[in-house]
Structure formats: C-alpha cells, structure tokens
Amino acid sequence: QKEVEQNSGPLSVPEGAIASLNCTYSDRGSQSFFWYRQYSGKSPELIMFIYSNGDKEDGRFTAQLNKASQYVSLLIRDSQPSDSATYLCAVKGGSNYKLTFGKGTLLTVNP
Amino acid sequence: DTAVSQTPKYLVTQMGNDKSIKCEQNLGHDTMYWYKQDSKKFLKIMFSYNNKELIINETVPNRFSPKSPDKAHLNLHINSLELGDSAVYFCASSLGQVTTNEKLFFGSGTQLSVL
Numbered sequence: 726q727k728e729v730e731q732n733s734g735p736l737s738v739p740e741g742a743i744a745s746l747n748c749t750y751s752d753r754g755s756q757s758f759f760w761y762r763q764y765s766g767k768s769p770e771l772i773m774f775i776y777s778n779g780d781k782e783d784g785r786f787t788a789q790l791n792k793a794s795q796y797v798s799l800l801i802r803d804s805q806p807s808d809s810a811t812y813l814c815a816v817k818g819g820s821n822y823k824l825t826f827g828k829g830t831l832l833t834v835n836p
Numbered sequence: 837d838t839a840v841s842q843t844p845k846y847l848v849t850q851m852g853n854d855k856s857i858k859c860e861q862n863l864g865h866d867t868m869y870w871y872k873q874d875s876k877k878f879l880k881i882m883f884s885y886n887n888k889e890l891i892i893n894e895t896v897p898n899r900f901s902p903k904s905p906d907k908a909h910l911n912l913h914i915n916s917l918e919l920g921d922s923a924v925y926f927c928a929s930s931l932g933q934v935t936t937n938e939k940l941f942f943g944s945g946t947q948l949s950v951l
Binding site: 761763767768769770771774811813817823824825826828829831 | 876877878879880881884892926938939940942943944945
C-alpha cells in the first residue's frame with residue numbers, strides 16, 4: 726500500500742478557476758502535512774503546511790485536512806498561468822522523522 | 837547567497853564509474869537530507885543526517901554512501917554506477933528533525949545521467 730497518494734494528473738484548469746489537488750495517506754499517526762510546488766527543472770519549494778483538522782488559508786491557497794478520513798487537499802483560487810507546476814503532497818510520519826512525498830500532480834492553468 | 841548549494845548541477849558518466857555529489861548549506865541548520873527524484877517526479881528520501889549523525893537510512897543499495905564531515909556539509913558518493921541510478925538528486929536541509937511544521941530547503945538538484 727502506497728504511503729502517500731495524490732490524484733492522478735495531469736490537471737488542467739482555465740485561468741481564474743479553482744484548482745483542487747487531493748492527497749491521501751496511510752499512516753494514521755501522521756502529524757503534519759505539507760504542499761510543495763515544483764516548477765519544471767527546478768527544486769521543490771514549500772507553499773503551505775497544516776497540522777490541525779480544518780482549513781488553513783494563505784492568500785489564494787487553502788489547505789484542508791481531515792485526519793479521520795486521512796485526507797489533505799490544496800485549493801488554488803483564481804488560478805494563474807504562473808501556478809502551472811507539479812504539486813507535491815508530503816506527510817510527516819507519526820513514528821519517525823521521515824517526510825514522505827506523493828508522486829505529485831501536474832497542474833496546467835490555461836490562459 | 838545560495839542557501840543550499842550542490843555540485844555539480846549535471847553529471848554524465850559511464851556505467852561502472854564512481855562519482856560524488858557535494859552539498860553545503862549556509863543556513864545554520866542541523867539536519868540535511870539526500871532525496872532521489874526519478875523520471876516520474878517521485879521524490880524519495882535516501883538519507884538524513886542530524887548534526888553529523890545518520891538518522892534516516894532508507895533501503896538504498898550500499899553502493900551509495902553519504903558522508904557528513906560537519907553539519908553544514910553532506911556529500912553523496914556512488915560506486916559502480918548503474919543505468920538505474922540516472923535521476924535528479926536533491927540535497928535539502930531543515931532547522932531540526934522535521935518537527936511539526938519544519939520546512940525543507942532544497943538545493944537546485946544534480947541531474948545524473950549514467951550511459
């Protein structure tokens with residue numbers, strides 16, 4: 726069973742729309758959850774983290790966490806072409822210091 | 837000014853060769869990592885050091901050997917390179933051992949191509 730799974734891409738949305746990226750994880754003891762953005766040919770960069778159930782908003786980005794369902798999502802409102810990138814979900818395990826990444830979802834925002 | 841720097845950026849080599857990738861961070865962080873990203877973008881942890889001590893050692897062939905001479909440096913040596921080793925290798929650092937909201941700072945990556 727894969728530890729961190731993300732919705733298969735690629736995901737294509739028109740400019741101005743809401744992009745929804747989803748992630749599920751298998752370790753019930755997981756403590757914290759991260760979304761990294763990776764532009765093509767570049768290194769990943771952190772855009773959001775969340776560790777409490779509910780929503781966390783930062784500008785156009787909202788992270789949502791539901792620990793009972795072992796589900797975390799990232800919503801991008803008013804999507805821009807500059808948001809086009811691969812989004813990586815990462816989960817910190819409950820019993821070790823390891824940060825496990827999902828395979829990523831490629832998002833394309835069309836002008 | 838670069839926070840996490842790794843060299844070289846590109847590495848093209850023949851099968852069977854031995855090569856090293858170097859990483860340095862100037863952030864004063866205690867923890868450093870090596871990640872491997874394959875052609876499908878899957879980012880997988882290989883090793884982690886906290887203040888020069890190995891704390892994560894994933895199932896990686898023993899041809900891969902990390903070395904941390906001090907907490908600001910983490911190098912990766914690869915013996916007898918194989919075709920399957922071709923990938924992008926990212927060095928990263930964090931202030932501590934990835935606690936609740938610990939942020940990873942990544943280097944720019946080393947694209948390794950084994951021919």
